[in-house]
Amino acid sequence: MFCVPMYGRLYHYAGNNPVRYIDPDGRKTYSLTDGQWETVKAAKESVSNNLNSLILELRNSGNDITKVNENVIKSARLYLSSEFGGGIIDCTELADRLESIKKQIDKLERKDFTYDDKKCTYFAKTNPFSGKIKLFDLFFEAPTDIGKDTKEGTILHEATHSIFVFATFDVTYDEEKMKKLKDFGLMSKVWNANNWEYFYEEIFN
Numbered sequence: 562m563f564c565v566p567m568y569g570r571l572y573h574y575a576g577n578n579p580v581r582y583i584d585p586d587g588r589k590t591y592s593l594t595d596g597q598w599e600t601v602k603a604a605k606e607s608v609s610n611n612l613n614s615l616i617l618e619l620r621n622s623g624n625d626i627t628k629v630n631e632n633v634i635k636s637a638r639l640y641l642s643s644e645f646g647g648g649i650i651d652c653t654e655l656a657d658r659l660e661s662i663k664k665q666i667d668k669l670e671r672k673d674f675t676y677d678d679k680k681c682t683y684f685a686k687t688n689p690f691s692g693k694i695k696l697f698d699l700f701f702e703a704p705t706d707i708g709k710d711t712k713e714g715t716i717l718h719e720a721t722h723s724i725f726v727f728a729t730f731d732v733t734y735d736e737e738k739m740k741k742l743k744d745f746g747l748m749s750k751v752w753n754a755n756n757w758e759y760f761y762e763e764i765f766n
Contacts, residue, residue, distance in 0.1 A: 590695065591676045597701065598671050604705060604712040605666055611713075611765050612663040619656035626652060636763035640756040642744045649745055658727070662757070665692060665720040684715045687722040694719045709736075709762050718758035729754040 593601065615633065622628040626646040637645040637655060644650070650658075673693045677686075684700045687693070694716075705712045721729040732753040733739055739756050743749040750756045 589678060591678070593671060593674050593676055593696075597676060597696075598674070600701065600712070601674055601696070601716075602671075605669060605716055607706065608713045608717050608761070609663055609666050611761070612659050612666070612717075615764070616656045616659050616663065619652045619659070622652045624652045630764075632764055636760050639740055639763065640760040641750050644744055650751070658751075661726050662717060662720050665723050665726050666716060668692075669694070669720075684710070685719050687719040689722050689724050689728055692720075692723040692725065706766050708766055709759060711762060711766060713765070714758040714762045717761050718754045721754045721757045727751070727757075729757065731755065 618629060618633070626634055629652060634646060637650065641655070642650045645655075646652075669692065673691075675693070675695050677695050677697055679697060681697055682699070683697050684703060685697060686695045688695075700712060700715055703710055703712050703715065721727050729752055730748070732742065732748055732755075734755050736759065739750070739753060739759060742753060742756070
């Protein structure tokens with residue numbers, strides 16, 4: 562009788578290399594399926610297009626906030642600085658910051674996204690050094706572009722975590738607390754990733 566060596570079964574979960582590969586809790590991280598990638602790609606492209614139109618509007622304003630859509634000004638004052646247009650964040654500076662977010666989003670490819678089947682309260686997590694984004698079930702369950710906490714908003718949120726953008730923190734997810742953060746300095750509104758997400762979603766959703 563021929564027997565399969567026990568080690569071939571014992572470490573199968575780790576590709577027969579338990580030193581290099583571990584799976585401590587049975588959960589795994591996967592490459593995106595074709596369907597998942599189509600969902601991510603559509604949201605990513607929509608965010609990029611929306612940011613592009615907003616950047617152009619801000620640059621064409623000549624730094625005159627009266628020439629910018631009032632919803633943009635309202636959202637910027639709520640989530641980025643209550644003094645928007647008064648010297649802390651002007652139209653040119655905001656356009657520059659949005660441009661850096663757009664560049665990060667545009668360079669993300671399929672290989673930069675993974676799916677984690679862990680059941681948790683996160684939509685996504687980002688490695689700030691590589692910019693790679695891990696997506697959870699809540700991301701795929703979220704609305705695409707309606708209201709707050711959307712797929713589009715999540716991608717923008719995660720992009721701001723990159724060290725090539727702002728290296729933002731998750732200071733708070735509570736909307737009222739987000740609005741009450743400081744206008745400038747460490748841990749101010751612009752350092753909170755969700756403030757950028759809600760700024761975007763207030764305008765486009």
